[in-house]
Amino acid sequence: MEKREKLYEGKAKIMYATDDADLVIQYFKDDATAFNAKKKGTIDEKGIMNNAISCKVFEFLGANGIPTHLVKKLSDREMLVKKVEIVPVEVIIRNRAAGSLCRNYGVQEGKILSRPIFEFCYKNDAFNDPLMNEDHVVGLGLATEKEVARMRELTMKVNELMKKFFLALNIELIDFKIEFGRFKGEIILADEVSPDTCRLWEVGTGVRLDKDRFRQDLGNIKEGYQEVLKRVTGK
Ligand SMILES: Nc1ncnc2c1ncn2[C@@H]1O[C@H](COP(=O)(O)OP(=O)(O)O)[C@@H](O)[C@H]1O
Ligand SMILES: [Mg+2]
CATH class of the missing domain: 3.30.200.20 (Phosphorylase Kinase; domain 1)
Known part of the structure; x- marks a missing residue:
């Protein structure tokens, strides 16, 4: 290669x-x-x-x-x-309120949601990645109805799996953003899953181990990533 x-x-x-x-x-x-x-x-x-x-x-x-x-x-x-053809939507799952959910809906940060909230945002920096619903995604031709259903199904499974994965490391998965792409007719998970794209709080202390340390100038930014790496790799 x-x-x-x-x-x-x-x-x-x-x-x-x-x-x-x-x-x-x-x-x-x-x-x-x-x-x-x-x-x-x-x-x-x-x-x-x-x-x-x-x-x-x-x-x-x-x-x-x-x-x-x-x-x-x-x-x-x-x-x-x-190499995939990226579906130009960001798929977000929220388990607790944080970030734009708090800004847009006046919810207290950390509020446990009564069920996970599934969101689509248009992956387009020029328009500020606006929130959209499934009708926008299908109506604008960004993905088919079948692809939307598949992305939702996979995302719900990813949420359950990742919640367990991180909880075993004493980390709570607050929310995350993922991207999907088309590869030989199939929808597959692409891009990355990292502290840049997930909110990860230490269980018990609520210490932020993700990009919010950078967004909110909380200090010890690198240390947050290092802590996640250490727990994920067991090193
Ligand atoms: N498997 C893949 N095949 C093709 N493109 C991908 C794949 N995985 C991710 N991408 C795209 O590559 C880019 C990765 O770089 P990134 O710095 O995240 O870009 P951006 O600033 O556009 O988010 C993104 O636009 C992402 O959608
Ligand atoms: Mg990106």
Whole structure:
């Protein structure tokens, strides 16, 4: 497998082509952004930590019946993945209130939701990733009704699996964002699962172990990622 040209550089990762048209390399950077890139910075070694954490989570999900894009971890910062056509929606699940749910609906941070809230947002920075419902997703042609149903089914399973996965590490999964893509006619989990894309609170203390430390200038930002890495990899 040979690394070829850069295909796309995003806010947190770079995608490279390979000599196999079905595979790309996802390279994790240290760059951090928040509030649709209005806040920018870097977190030392974040790329290394997020690659390692994402690989572990994808391995776990894959072993539990969730189709993912992971092929294998190539290096500290590189993951070999199946090249998908990204469905341009962000899929969010919330178990407790935080972030935009609190801002938009005046809910107290940490409120336990009486059932998980499933959200779609339009993956489009120019429009500020607006919240949308299933009718928007289908009506705008972003995904078919069948794909929407499949994304919901997989996301609910991912939530149950990841809640258990993190709870075993004494971490509560507050919410997360995932992305799906199309690969040979199938919907599979793509992108990353890391403290950039999940809210993770230590059980008991409520200590934030995720990107909220960066968003809210809570300090010890790298330490939060390191703690998750340590627990996820058992090292
Ligand atoms: N398996 C994949 N195949 C193709 N594109 C992918 C895959 N996984 C993730 N992507 C896309 O690659 C980009 C990853 O870089 P990122 O820094 O997250 O970008 P962005 O700033 O657009 O969120 C994202 O646009 C994501 O949707
Ligand atoms: Mg992204």
